[in-house]
Amino acid sequence: MGFFSDLFSKQNCVFCEQQVGALSRKKLKDKTYICKECEKNCSAYIDVSKFDNGFISNHIEYMKKQNILYEKEVAPLDKSKKERFVSGWDGIIFVDSIAMFEVISPKYNKKNVKELFRYDQIQDFNYYNVENTSTGEGQKKYSESGIEIIFRCPIDENGWTNNQVNGGRLHPYVPKIRIPFEKNTDDANCGGLAKAHLNKLFGRASESLLGSIKEDFTGTGKERAQFKAGVDSVKALGNLAKAAITKDAEGLDDAKNEMKNVATDMFNATFNFGARYTSIADEAEKRAWEE
Numbered sequence: 001m002g003f004f005s006d007l008f009s010k011q012n013c014v015f016c017e018q019q020v021g022a023l024s025r026k027k028l029k030d031k032t033y034i035c036k037e038c039e040k041n042c043s044a045y046i047d048v049s050k051f052d053n054g055f056i057s058n059h060i061e062y063m064k065k066q067n068i069l070y071e072k073e074v075a076p077l078d079k080s081k082k083e084r085f086v087s088g089w090d091g092i093i094f095v096d097s098i099a100m101f102e103v104i105s106p107k108y109n110k111k112n113v114k115e116l117f118r119y120d121q122i123q124d125f126n127y128y129n130v131e132n133t134s135t136g137e138g139q140k141k142y143s144e145s146g147i148e149i150i151f152r153c154p155i156d157e158n159g160w161t162n163n164q165v166n167g168g169r170l171h172p173y174v175p176k177i178r179i180p181f182e183k184n185t186d187d188a189n190c191g192g193l194a195k196a197h198l199n200k201l202f203g204r205a206s207e208s209l210l211g212s213i214k215e216d217f218t219g220t221g222k223e224r225a226q227f228k229a230g231v232d233s234v235k236a237l238g239n240l241a242k243a244a245i246t247k248d249a250e251g252l253d254d255a256k257n258e259m260k261n262v263a264t265d266m267f268n269a270t271f272n273f274g275a276r277y278t279s280i281a282d283e284a285e286k287r288a289w290e291e
Helices: 002-008 053-073 192-201 209-218 221-246 249-271 273-289
Strands: 025-027 033-035 083-087 090-095 100-104 122-131 142-151 176-185
Touching: 053 273, 083 176, 083 192, 090 176, 090 192, 122 192, 142 192
Parallel strands: none
Antiparallel strands: 025 033, 083 090, 090 100, 122 142, 142 176
């Protein structure tokens, strides 16, 4: 009796205190409730049922700041300042000038707030495909195909703590986003233009014939960054040796700091290429939030 009475009775939303029925609410991890209207103030890419009301309350405040960031830094921009890759209702919009992007989806379009993701929060990306389980006439190999972006995130897809995150800027609640570019398709590489832009941003090899020919001579962006870090490390080692030989205390301290910076550059060039965008994104947030 208690189960059915709880299921069909109205409950108060913990955020707006409005009484709502079972079809207009979701139960949170701590058995409190959030109504559909308040959920519109949350990210389209979070499952609120996996978190308690304290986490969601902080999340809603985070989303308010995200909306301010969008309105001040993205909304005023001309279309020419954005790289837009959209198929149907889904897609991705890159804003390189602030080192952030927006993910478009039907669920996102119903939200009250806008949301941006930083380039330096990206850990990896690639194509993804969902095998088609239907064998009906006209069915293709994949029911869905697109781009998958994995973020450095302290929380996994089930809402549990993720202890496997390496260094870099963390996203507070999204471990992964899938952006479908085609449904019912045989193409395993849908969203190629969007992935090409990501490849360029993160110094990865071009997948186009012209781009790969050019990189045969110049190297990828990542390879060029690694080469530069290698050259800088040789120079820093020389300065360190010179300061040690001449017993120049001030020069020795400068050389040690130079070595630390070179080590950081080498690490970022190899494992965290997105770190080069941190200062750009930080400046955009600072302008928007007037910190």
